[in-house]
Amino acid sequence: MEMTVYKGRRWSAANAYLRPALKRNNCDMIRALALKVVIQDGRATGVEVERNGKIEVIEAGSEVILAASSLNSPKLLMLSGIGPADHLAEHGLEVVADRPGVGKNLQDHLEFYFQYACKQPITLFKYWNLLGKAWVGAQWLFSKTGLGASNQFESAAFIRSDKGIDYPDIQYHFLPIAVRYDGKVAAEGHGFQAHVGPMRSQSRGEVTLASADPKEAPKIQFNYMSNEQDWIDFRKCVRLTREIFAQEAMQPFVKHEIQPGEALQSDAELDGFIREHAESAYHPCGTCKMGALDDPMAVVDPECRVIGRQRTAGGGQLHLPTHYQWQSQWAVDHDR
DSSP, X not given: OOOXXXXXXXXXXXXIIIHHHTTSTTOOOOOOEEEEXXXXXXXXXXXXXXXXXXXXXXXXXXXXXXXXHHHHHHHHHHHTTEEOHHHHHHTTOOOSEEOTTTTOSBBOOEEEEEEEEESSSOSGGGGOXXXXXXXXXXXXXXXXXXXGGSOSOOEEEEEOSXXXXXXXXXXXXXXXXXXXXXXXXXXXXXXXXXXXEESSOSOOBEEEOSOSOTTSOOEEEOOTTOSHHHHXXXXXXXXXXXXXXXXXXXXXXXXXXXXXXXXXXXXXXXXXXXXXXXXXXXXXXXXXXXXXXXXXXXXXXXXXXXXXXXXXXXXXXXXXXXXXXXXXXXXXXXXX
């Protein structure tokens, strides 16, 4: 499993690129609340921000690149007048470009933990105690090495759920301990778990404005499991995972199934488990779809430039210039 780790730490885009760039004379970082992109005569000329309680405009020298996540990027586009015209009108926002796809097509990865008890005392459970945690923590603190330098998801798999599938559509990542992330249930002993879920959900959600106030969070509706195919795919995840761990090669390790539990077999029983335990893998995307110029739901073209359609009194259309760009990116600086 690929991981972005440098000297024992998860390495973000900010650590890898932004902080080194800040040492150059031509790169400045401004900490402020972005309110909207300023558009004049169909051109993006800067960004309006609030800094230290004052509203100001940061002028753009050549282009504006919007990289505010799959949740905040559509929000900022809509606040700037680029989005579904009817929705913008509901909030009293002037329509600069009627792009119905802004905020639509929201997708995410769902998954659940498939847990097994282990026959052998070889899992990370040996460190699931005060002394073990102190050792792992001290080793990482002083040398940035050891178990603390990894997220432990070092084994992965991509498989096809059925014959005739063009590409692997089920994803696994394996953890050598059986434990819940939320800490509500303590590990019962040596065990392991496979996180599994469909690669490409058919369900689609949306991000919309709650109001025209930039300080108010957008409305986020994921519409998880709203497509019947998702339920079919998740049931396959359960049954195929059981088949994998029933193989002879796993018998020296598999003691019994902890979760979902062997008693759950029917479609209805599996659906109940999925409904209770499926959770996000934190991979939201899709709200500023890339596509052809004639795709009404596309937001950016193949070069990440926002596709513009401005309503005018005469019913004409205006393309936003190529220098008004959107960068399709979902990056989080966890150190801020």
